[in-house]
Amino acid sequence: MDNEGGKIRWGTERRLEFIEFLAFWEGGVRRADIAERFGVSVPQASNDFTLYQKLAPLNLKYDSSEKRYVPTPEFAPRFMSPDADRYLSELEALADSEIDTRDTWITKPLSVGVMPVPARRIDPAFLKQFVGAIRAGNSVEINYQSMNQNRPGALWRRITPHAFAHDGLRWHVRAFCHIDSKFKDFILSRCQGLRSEGAPGASASDDRRWNTFFDVILEPNPALPESHRETIALDYEMKDGRAVIPVRCALLYYFEKRLRLDIDEKKDRPAEKPVRIANLKEFIEARDAGKA
Missing domain, CATH: 2.30.30 (SH3 type barrels.)
Known part of the structure; x- marks a missing residue:
């Protein structure tokens, strides 16, 4: 990222990214947030805001009632790409105590319920x-x-x-x-x-099944009502009613189990299997190719 012909230092760029993160996910950011997270002085945090507003003048405005900078309607991130999966993963990790607030930029964790899974010991x-x-x-x-x-x-x-x-x-x-x-x-x-x-x-390089990918084609279960099929297509970001998922051949068995694609069709409960494998014959051949 250039700053009037000069390159912004990595540490400064991280703080500018942090400004955007809090503005986007938490609705606002204070100088004290930067000082506390990065261990810099409040004057340095002020300099970061000055630089940010110089580079993205339409993104933030100061709210005197909240005493923090808040995003404007024109806010468009320049230093970060909002990632919903990453944000939710960090919320999950916080809820599971796998990380604490020092390991994430989330300063105000939300209430999260995570289905407990028995831990497997790894030395x-x-x-x-x-x-x-x-x-x-x-x-x-x-x-x-x-x-x-x-x-x-x-x-x-x-x-x-x-x-x-x-x-x-x-x-x-x-x-x-x-x-x-x-x-x-x-x-x-x-x-x-x-x-x-x-x-x-x-x-x-000799592990052919690990190095070879198979494109699993998923489609909504045709036994579902049309409105439900449309919902499933949106859930899985399908295009033209299908989603193509590249999977290592060595992992096809686990993919099938994880998505419950192997359960029996139940005519009275098609919602138990909302998606099915469209290229099932080819999938089975690829899945079973390595079996002795």
Whole structure:
């Protein structure tokens, strides 16, 4: 961002972005907000407002009754792009105590109800070792408790990890399994021990299902009334009644489960499945291609 031919310093630009954030999401901003958040003096905060008004003269006006700057009807952000998903995610994280107000620009958290999900234990030391192995391109032995009936107890096995994946509820590490000689997902919370880094068994570029994307085409359930189908199309930002979602082939199974696309059709309760997969035959082929 240029300032009369000069580049605005990163710290200053962040404070200008903060001014817009509070003006947009909280309806106004004071000098004290900047001073408290960034640890600068009130005179410095005043300078930030002066610079902001110079760069965006139509965006803010001073409200003497509220003693703060408030957005004008012409307000148009210059330093931030309003992101509803990010704002709601931070509200959720605040409600779950995953972060506190020092980790977000939200100064006035709203009341938020979050559906509790049982936590899955992930040992930070194990995660650190996985991160190190991935960065180094090495394999590592893990003591893993699978749900395979033929392997009732935890088993030491060597894997070459290359990525992490989240299915909406659980974290996995994507890795080449040296026992089964193929790429698989391992749930991080089921790793009971790590040891002995070594040579890799395969590289990330060899994981075809991870590196290949399949376009899942979603459409409203035709069993719904027309007005409901129109609502679903708006919910999913569909164009011409369809939404195209690129998904890694390795994650298609989790995608189907997470969106409840695998539930049985219920003629009397189509709202249980508001969207369906339009290219279902191709989806099933892509989903099942990696099954042994």
